Amino acid sequence: MKTKESDTKTYLGMPLYRPKVGFFEFSSCEGCQLQIVNNESTLLDFLSLVEVVSFREAMTEKSDDYEIAFIEGSITRDDEVKRLKRIRKNAKILVALGSCACFGGVNQLKNRFKNLNWVKKEVYGRHPVDTEPVRAVEDVVKVDLKIYGCPVKKEEVEKSVLHIALGKSIEIPKYPVCMECKANENICLFDLGELCLGPVTRAGCNSWCPNSRAGCWGCRGPADDANVEYMKKIMKEKGFSEEAILERLECFGGFADFLKRKK
């Protein structure tokens, strides 16, 4: 995806670093990659900042000559481990893209079952596949940057890439979704009698789900200093069952550390 501007891209007269990037999917729905090509109005500007050399979702060409590797998906098979390690060797910067790559995502729900063979049989029946307990990307190789979300927010990916090109630090919100939700003047889901993980989940999504009156499921994982223990107590006091609370906290894998600590 070379553009004519590629060699002349400047910012305030200074030539700009235009990294070669590759997008790679592992066990995932590829929805995060679709998000990247989703926003047509900024797509050309975004693509002119980077030189995409490998992106199966969007182009035919392939190359191993990249500096930044965006990894989507969790690691669930032996061949994935090998492939991921090879990508890590090729890349200077490895980015975990989305909840699956960051925490294992929805896929890690299978880890709850003690007997993986039973899970395999239940899901694949007479067509067994080779599968292992789900791991986040950072449990296999070193991760330099995490971009959270299920799916990722396009604006956040764009900003991160822009900051890499400009040599600026990448700041991701440390506070919870509540902050953005109140700014959007949404009615609190708890006032409506619904469950929401907004008070403990990392912001940056612009309260995507609560904006549509759907409670947060914690796809971006815990905010820094999230008070998960007390939030669990609040949810219980508001009449939500232990199962309903666990279902939310376990869904994307981001809160795994808080769940282990207790039992």
Add this chain to the structure above:
Amino acid sequence: MIFRTFKKDELKKLVEILAAHNRIVGPVEAGRDKHGSPIYAFNEVSDFNSIRLNYTTTKLPAKRYFLPFQEDLSSFRTEGGGWQKIIDYNADKPLIFFGLHPCDINALNKLDKVLMHSVYPMPYYAAKRKNMFIIGVECIPQTFCFCRSMGADTALHGFDMFITDLGNKYFVEILTDTAYNFLKSIRTEEPEEKDHVLYMKAVAERNKKFTTRVDTTDLAKILDMEFQSDVWKHWGEICLSCGTCSNVCPTCYCYGVEETVDLDLKGARKTKTLHSCNLIDFAEVAGGHNFRPERHSRLKYRYYHKHRGFVEAFEESLCVGCGRCGESCLAGINVPEVIASVRGGKIKK
């Protein structure tokens, strides 16, 4: 101050006259909670019938109209060999606030002290504030309101006109010539002695409904003494550090500024975003040091700003006692209980 009365059906006419050439913001029903009770919000209204003048309180103040959560302070675009700077105070049209309660009017008066009458006024706020026409309305005190303790239960200034319900008519206080001229377009009457009696009766009735009190005697001093109190740790343990208290507060004005480059690299902008002292990164500085990494210290400083620092600077509290923070806090942290615990040195179970 000039006083008038007018018949209730004249109000609709007044709103229609105002709405013909202006944008009106008023209390509307935004939805219903799980118990079926209405949830109120300030919104732009065009139809008189959608205004809920007898609203209890809104979940959020009308802050987005004078202190928006996010606002571009400046931006620039490069063009050819040069560049253009754009500064917009985002206040091109006047805005009529119909139905602000005394607490919310007092909140504006307090914000004025910091954002308009200080050494460095904030033009983005001032431009919006100067473009406001405020019609205040008497409230019905709720169980969580403690504005009377904060001296914010009545407003003496900061509005153009203020309406009190006298049963079959409205009593109106007029503070500005704009308000006086608008009122010329409806039928008003000179109040008689019996109207004064009715007004005082209505005020007395309302005053009976205040149930929550906060003892503010020597509070700034007591806060100074109890800086190390263990009660702060208790509140810190249950605080979610979510920033909701600041977002629903009509007087919280703290913010951060971020500079970003446009994706096409042809422009950049400086954006102001409201922040909360309860958020983990509020006191984080360049280099990564965090002056307030603990929840209880962040929560404490919010109280110190409202009830101590501001009092020392302006001889009044920055809190108007609207009670919104306590109502919205999922952990149930509220001003009356926090102040009582600091004064008593222990948590009431």
